[in-house]
Amino acid sequence: MVSDPTAGDATAGDATADDGTVGEGVVPDGGAKTSAAPARVVTTYCLLAWTWVRAAGQYPVSVALLALGTMVTAGLDIMGILVLFTRAPRIAGFTSAEVLFLYGTSALSFSVSDIVLGTTERLGERVRDGTLDVLLVRPVSPLVQIATEDFTPRRFGRIVPPVLVLAFALPRLDIDWTPGRVAVVPLMAASGTVIFGALWVLCAAVQFVLLNSHGATKAITYGGAFLTQYPMTLFARDFVRGVTFVVPLAFVNWEPALYVLDRPDPLGLPGWTRFASPAVGAALSAAAALAWRTGLRHYRSTGS
């Protein structure tokens, strides 16, 4: 279930892997082991998302401006990177094309995961005001309901900058495109998406216990998205160890990028870690599913 049957396709891979995993926990009667349950979760997800899209469509001008705004806001990070490179040809040993490659892979993974699961960060709010109870009585996984809530077309604006940047940066990378490297690029985008998706759900699950944790877990989601746009050579060793072994953000794109860009690992990790991202994604998804189920099982309504 967490293995990625369509590794080449980030969106499809993520939707099946993450929703399937967690959907299994919520769909009752053990029918989850069959392939029908994940399929149903995806169908429900799409249906609910479409409902929200139509609702948002009631304000077409706003949606258009919002999509544009989201696109440009997401693109701001590129402006930041470009400003840096107007001032120096290399930052921490990396060229502009290489940093843009890191930006593209990180931002693509993050925005797809954000579209699919980003609104789960509102769980704490729902617990606080008691509206989570409403979701629990409906015959659909609460995770799917929260994830699709306020699903707006504007968030697709986020995908545009990373796609454009990758189209620009990939041909400009000064590397020998072996079949291995070509294969690793889509694989890292897909596993990065799964890792971010799992982190969204994990951070949401924490809010079952720590209602006020949302502000801090943004450091992992949004902070992680920002961090992985830059080479880890910018940061102190201990910090990099933290984002490799404690919160495995380095596996979103940094470790596989070291292979693609043919760079030594500043932490001196063995060569196989560069291919560990899918496994890390799978393990993290399992942890997220477990955390979500545990959180949901121990949830007590505020009772009001």
Place this chain on the structure above:
Amino acid sequence: MGVIPWVSWYALRRYSAYPLGSMAEAVTNSFFGVVRAGIVIALWHARPGLGGYDTADAVTYSFLTQSLIGPVQIFGGMELAQRIRSGDVAIDLHRPVNLQAWWLADDVGRAVSTLALRGLPPMLVGGLFFTMRLPGPGEAAAFTVSVALAVLLSFALRYLITLSQFWTHDERGVQAVTLVLSLFLSGMIVPLVAFPEPLGALARALPCSGLIQVPADVFLGRRAGGALLSGLAFQAGWAAALLAAGGLLTRAAERRLEAQGG
């Protein structure tokens, strides 16, 4: 006049009601500070003395901007926006108090509360792990004034954007577009001193630079004497102009109002 200080006071208490939530935000601010510090250290390593900053200045700048995110609410938004959408603003307009003054008072309370709860942690984290440049008493006093003006300026901008909703019915689109400008042109993403010219000069002339770059320069002691006065006057001038525009727009909006939803 009488009620306005109370609006501020209650806003202060309301925004301080969940101190843990605010502290949690400060964790994220501090994390971003660390990442930004790593970036500027590399940049200033490649280009020592860029824009007149040294590495310690640039690192201090990174954490300082994170401390200011809350008070100047760089990501935009106001509670008033919700009230306009829901029609509750009709109640606000019925009060015998000026709408703009009421929400300014509310915003001052919010800013003081977030500065107190979210301002210090990023600076502490920065001081713990990096070499920072700290201001003397004179600079600190000037910085306090500059932050107060930045809050005023931020309110003036956000109020204008929020009021646009009387015409568009949904301010989020306008807000998203202005967010881009305020994030980039305030110096939040990259210090304006590191911008290539003439983009840097343009950004420094626009009101957004009064939100982050000017207070930061005051903190770093890069503005003294005449430069300090001109910096503060720049903030005050833009704030006054935008508040005046907000006043005019308020009057137009009062004539325009149609409460939705009945």
